[in-house]
Amino acid sequence: MDSLSNPPSFQFPAGFAWGASTSAYQIEGGWDADGKGPSVWDTFCHQGGGRVFQNQTGDVACGSYTQWEDDLKCIKQLGLTHYRFSLSWSRLLPDGTTGFINQKGIAYYNRIIDDLLANGICPLVTLYHFDMPQAVENQGGWRSDKTVEIFNEYARFCFDTFGNKVKFWITINEPHVVAEYGYEQGLIAPGVTDPGIGVYHVGHNMIKAHAKAWHTYHLLFKEKQHGQVSISLDSDWAEPFDPSSVKDQEAVQRYLAFNLGWFAHPVFINGDYPPLMKSQISSKSKQQGFMDSRLPEFTDEEMKMIQGTADFFCLNYYTTRKVKHQDSSHTKPSIKADQDADAIQDPSWPVPGIEWLAVVPWGLRKLLKFIKDTFKDPEIYITENGFAQIDPAPLDDSQRWEYFRQTLSEILKGVHVDAVNLKGYFVWSLLDNFEWHYGYSQRFGLFHVDFENPKLPRTPYRSALEYKKVISQNCL
Ligand code: NOJ
Numbered sequence: 001m002d003s004l005s006n007p008p009s010f011q012f013p014a015g016f017a018w019g020a021s022t023s024a025y026q027i028e029g030g031w032d033a034d035g036k037g038p039s040v041w042d043t044f045c046h047q048g049g050g051r052v053f054q055n056q057t058g059d060v061a062c063g064s065y066t067q068w069e070d071d072l073k074c075i076k077q078l079g080l081t082h083y084r085f086s087l088s089w090s091r092l093l094p095d096g097t098t099g100f101i102n103q104k105g106i107a108y109y110n111r112i113i114d115d116l117l118a119n120g121i122c123p124l125v126t127l128y129h130f131d132m133p134q135a136v137e138n139q140g141g142w143r144s145d146k147t148v149e150i151f152n153e154y155a156r157f158c159f160d161t162f163g164n165k166v167k168f169w170i171t172i173n174e175p176h177v178v179a180e181y182g183y184e185q186g187l188i189a190p191g192v193t194d195p196g197i198g199v200y201h202v203g204h205n206m207i208k209a210h211a212k213a214w215h216t217y218h219l220l221f222k223e224k225q226h227g228q229v230s231i232s233l234d235s236d237w238a239e240p241f242d243p244s245s246v247k248d249q250e251a252v253q254r255y256l257a258f259n260l261g262w263f264a265h266p267v268f269i270n271g272d273y274p275p276l277m278k279s280q281i282s283s284k285s286k287q288q289g290f291m292d293s294r295l296p297e298f299t300d301e302e303m304k305m306i307q308g309t310a311d312f313f314c315l316n317y318y319t320t321r322k323v324k325h326q327d328s329s330h331t332k333p334s335i336k337a338d339q340d341a342d343a344i345q346d347p348s349w350p351v352p353g354i355e356w357l358a359v360v361p362w363g364l365r366k367l368l369k370f371i372k373d374t375f376k377d378p379e380i381y382i383t384e385n386g387f388a389q390i391d392p393a394p395l396d397d398s399q400r401w402e403y404f405r406q407t408l409s410e411i412l413k414g415v416h417v418d419a420v421n422l423k424g425y426f427v428w429s430l431l432d433n434f435e436w437h438y439g440y441s442q443r444f445g446l447f448h449v450d451f452e453n454p455k456l457p458r459t460p461y462r463s464a465l466e467y468k469k470v471i472s473q474n475c476l
Pocket of ligand 1: 428436
């Protein structure tokens with residue numbers, strides 16, 4: 001079936017979760033309100049230096065810390081069944097540890113959770129979405145093994161505090177992005193550039209932190225709270241640049257192993273990195289004169305601890321790449337060179353906003369099938385998918401809705417033809433918000449936010465009204 005043909009049925013499965021996602025730093029503002037401690041994003045933005053578009057910050061953002069009611073109105077207007085948001089770690093624990101607990105932070109999130117539940121909306125809560133407390137970063141952040149236990153303690157605190165009401169937990173959002181862009185390229189906070197080495201240590205610690213938190217939940221809370229815990233993984237789909245080239249086909253395998261497999265293989269398969277990733281990094285490290293592989297190893301005990309630590313699969317999908325074999329033998333260590341692959345955007349794919357986001361709806365269907373086949377047919381939630389518009393964006397975003405419609409149509413084929421066990425779909429994002437180093441120049445919202453107006457009014461784009469129809473009928 002080609003990607004333009006109609007799906008076999010326009011109906012989504014009964015009980016399908018219809019959601020939208022946000023994250024604390026991107027919407028809350030109130031960066032130092034009521035005792036909140038700084039996070040690495042507060043520091044990164046306040047340092048200026050042009051790393052963020054026009055040196056913008058999340059100091060105010062959508063004002064959600066004081067304007068939660070406005071967000072709730074948007075959520076209710078859409079008729080969402082689920083809402084995904086993240087807790088600001090340093091709003092709850094200003095120095096990252098339970099040494100001091102900020103009651104006002106607890107009250108803020110209790111209100112959100114209570115209001116959602118009172119309106120029949122299920123909360124999906126992310127513990128950490130890029131905004132590590134600066135105090136923890138000062139002690140090494142993800143580069144330090146100690147952070148594994150600090151994160152676990154934070155997770156335990158959250159399960160204990162909110163777990164009687166929250167049944168879906170996500171430990172870490174997009175560890176691949178944190179590692180590659182936060183600690184290898186330094187494009188996002190904490191802005192560290194440690195190519196080819198630091199990036200893997202950071203990933204290693206995040207996997208252990210996630211797994212420990214999962215065990216903490218299952219050991220101490222699961223029996224009483226009956227919830228589920230997972231991790232949100234981002235991945236592009238990849239196609240060979242030249243479909244007839246075996247080298248390009250192999251490069252695709254490596255690209256997927258380094259992007260999705262890096263975290264999904266240990267968690268869903270066997271507690272260890274994908275064999276392709278291990279062999280690539282090990283042989284490159286040898287060539288480069290390192291004594292050991294730059295990819296750290298898990299002990300047997302750690303592998304046992306990591307394997308099977310997700311109760312469902314959370315996928316953040318945005319785009320697809322054409323991947324070409326590229327021999328990177330004589331280059332300096334980097335995660336890119338380790339892959340011997342070049343990832344290219346096909347010029348025929350539309351790029352409506354942010355430059356990396358080429359719209360490829362059929363890529364999502366293929367990725368879902370790949371996840372089903374590779375990671376033991378898990379229950380899958382698409383915890384993020386969306387399209388940016390460049391500021392200023394028209395409220396009539398018909399073209400963008402067309403991308404959503406095509407994407408939902410591909411998802412239906414995944415469900416009805418490929419028998420993917422898909423449980424839900426979350427749009428990124430409920431609101432226009434602070435798009436990391438792109439600042440407010442990119443608008444991902446279902447609701448427009450007027451950042452020039454101190455009241456920060458929210459207005460639905462046409463996509464919001466269309467999405468509402470799909471949700472109310474559970475049908476495209
Ligand atoms: C994934 C991230 O989780 C989210 O924070 C970001 O805004 C979107 N991608 C869009 O880039």
